[in-house]
Amino acid sequence: MNLVNSKTPDMITQKWQPGARVLVMTAVPVEREAVFRGLRGDQRFDILVAGVGPVAAAVNTAKALATTGYGLVVSAGIGGGFPGQAELGSLVVASEIVAADLGVETPEGFNSMDELGFGPTRIQADAGLVNLLTEALPAAGLPVKTGPVLTVSTVTGTADSAAKLAARVPGATAEAMEGYGVALAARDRGVPVLELRAISNLVGPRDRAAWRVKEALDVLEAAGSVLLEVL
Numbered sequence: 001m002n003l004v005n006s007k008t009p010d011m012i013t014q015k016w017q018p019g020a021r022v023l024v025m026t027a028v029p030v031e032r033e034a035v036f037r038g039l040r041g042d043q044r045f046d047i048l049v050a051g052v053g054p055v056a057a058a059v060n061t062a063k064a065l066a067t068t069g070y071g072l073v074v075s076a077g078i079g080g081g082f083p084g085q086a087e088l089g090s091l092v093v094a095s096e097i098v099a100a101d102l103g104v105e106t107p108e109g110f111n112s113m114d115e116l117g118f119g120p121t122r123i124q125a126d127a128g129l130v131n132l133l134t135e136a137l138p139a140a141g142l143p144v145k146t147g148p149v150l151t152v153s154t155v156t157g158t159a160d161s162a163a164k165l166a167a168r169v170p171g172a173t174a175e176a177m178e179g180y181g182v183a184l185a186a187r188d189r190g191v192p193v194l195e196l197r198a199i200s201n202l203v204g205p206r207d208r209a210a211w212r213v214k215e216a217l218d219v220l221e222a223a224g225s226v227l228l229e230v231l
């Protein structure tokens with residue numbers, strides 16, 4: 001499929017069939033291990049490490065999809081929560097996956113590639129599965145929010161950049177670095193997609209000492225157990 005000429009209305013995405021194989025893409029080994037523990041080695045799930053960033057995520061997701069048939073692709077890992085939207089240690093399920101810095105800067109502000117006719121920069125997550133998860137995760141004791149999850153190539157490190165992103169994408173809930181790459185590869189194959197982010201830090205002024213990576217990885221593991229139950 002020619003991605004440049006592919007427009008959202010032409011895309012046909014399969015419907016999720018319970019019991020189908022699931023591809024879970026993580027960025028780093030500690031995320032893979034957390035998801036693996038949650039999924040308890042279930043053979044229906046392949047959990048891969050793609051590397052950090054949207055390009056590595058897209059390349060490696062496309063590679064996996066070229067060799068094996070999957071009914072669902074999940075981008076999973078830790079992420080930053082937008083203040084007032086997603087707390088540290090909570091889980092975010094993306095309603096849509098947004099390439100938040102793919103565009104052009106002008107003196108008047110940022111224009112997305114969608115606005116310039118080179119979209120899509122927003123890919124919808126599978127709405128039925130988002131609903132299923134936003135019911136099942138709290139039932140398992142995990143606080144969950146749903147909303148747009150932004151994919152950025154640079155971790156946001158100032159309050160000013162955080163405010164600009166939040167204004168650019170109303171309702172922005174979390175940011176991470178891989179979702180859009182995973183989602184674009186899935187969309188190209190017509191496979192439904194989800195993004196799950198366990199919140200390790202808040203989006204804003206960089207304070208690495210305040211990141212709660214271990215706690216977020218524990219939440220990611222617990223989310224893996226819920227995936228195993230509901231998919």
Ligand SMILES: O=C(O)c1cccc(C(=O)CC[C@H]2O[C@@H](n3cnc4c(=O)[nH]cnc43)[C@H](O)[C@@H]2O)c1
Pocket residue numbers: 027028030052053077078079080081152154155156175176177178200201202203213
């Ligand atoms: O230092 C560590 O232990 C550690 C463990 C896992 C990942 C990291 C990273 O710093 C790489 C960034 C990685 O994590 C995601 N992430 C987490 N928070 C954010 C954020 O606020 N903005 C963007 N990305 C974030 C991202 O998806 C990367 O894969 C460190």
